Amino acid sequence: MQKIAIFTDSACDLTDAELNEYGIRFLPLQIIYNDSSYRDRVEISADEVYGNLEKEVPKTSLPTGTDIDALFLELKKEGYTHAIGVMISGGLSGTANSVKLMAEEYPEIETYIYDTKNLSISEGIMALKAAKMVKDGLSFEEIKEALPEEKKSVDTYYCLATLEYLIKGGRIGKVSGTIGQMLNIKPIIYVNEEGVYVTLDKARGTKQAYMKLVSILKENLEKTKCKVYVMHGGAKKEAQDMVERIKDLPGILSLEFRQISPALGVHTGRGLIGIAVERIFG
Incomplete structure (x- = not known):
């Protein structure tokens, strides 16, 4: 008989309550400063990271080999025969590949690493879907087959308040970034089918950018009913304002907000x- 474990990483933006309710294990990514490193959500909180950005912009890195090894040792000890890892996009992080390599050291656990080609709650939703399928009695093979189809129902769209950090991180050219800042350009980004950031649209100023986000949401709601999440990175008030702005739109089945990893x-x-x-759908 199959005993299937579901695990994810700390970019999933699921709450501790959700992880506990569905028995989802998670691997913490690393938040790395010049003189120290921390395990995301274990040794440092999102609030602490965002609160410190003015002083230092940290780097992020894969879960440690120690944490990955500990996860598989725990699953082995608890008698799991199968494991499914629902991971951050391989186009944004080497986490999925690193875990896949480590899983090969535990041949007694048949492991499938699913690259969501996304992150944040879009990744988290997929982990929840996988965990619910386990509870519903689906087999390892059935869940593997279902996940790519389920992914088609999930998307996240982001509005950036500043281009400063993309410039610092080398993700946008300094010249084009500086011009964009001077013109008050606010890009709307999402993660495409290849699992990398792309610009979906651009807006002139925050007000217009928020209008575009709402317009994108309305386009989705015109096609079918949706569960909706408003995500924020150190911008709780703006997220709450967005919730108030969209809460009465027809077709929203549920609405909540939470902080982005x-x-x-x-x-x-x-x-x-x-x-x-x-x-x-349906």
Whole structure:
């Protein structure tokens, strides 16, 4: 009989309550400063990371080999025969590949690493879907087959408050970035099918950028009902304002807001606002 474990990483933006309710294990990414490093959500909180950005912009890195090894040792001890890792996009992090290599050291646990080609709550939703399938009695093979189809129902769109951190991180040219800042350009980004950031649209100023986010949400709601998440990176008030702005739109089945993992936020800076949709068909 199959005993299937589901695990993810700390970029998933699931709450501790959600992880505990569905028995999802998670691997902490690393938040690395010049003189110290921390395990995301274990040794440092998102609030602490965002609060310190003015002093120092940290780097992010993969979960440690020690943490990955400890996870598989724990699963082995608890008698799991199969494991499914629902991971941050391989186009943004080497986490999925690193865990896949480590899993080969535990041949007694048949492991499938699913690259969500996304991050944040879009990744988290996929982990929840996988965990719910386990509870519903689906087999390891059935869940592997279902995940790519389920992914088609999930997207997240982000509005950046500043281009400063993309410039610092080398993710945008200094010249074009400086011009964009001078013109008060606010890009709307999302993660494409290859699992990398792309610019979906651009807006002149924060007000217009928020209008574009709402417009994107409405386009989704016109097609089908959705569960909606408002995401923020150190911008709680703006997220709450966005919730108030969209809460009465027809077709929203549920609506909540939560903070984005520093895995995204350190590259985009404080003030990031996102809207995630989980389209519910049928």
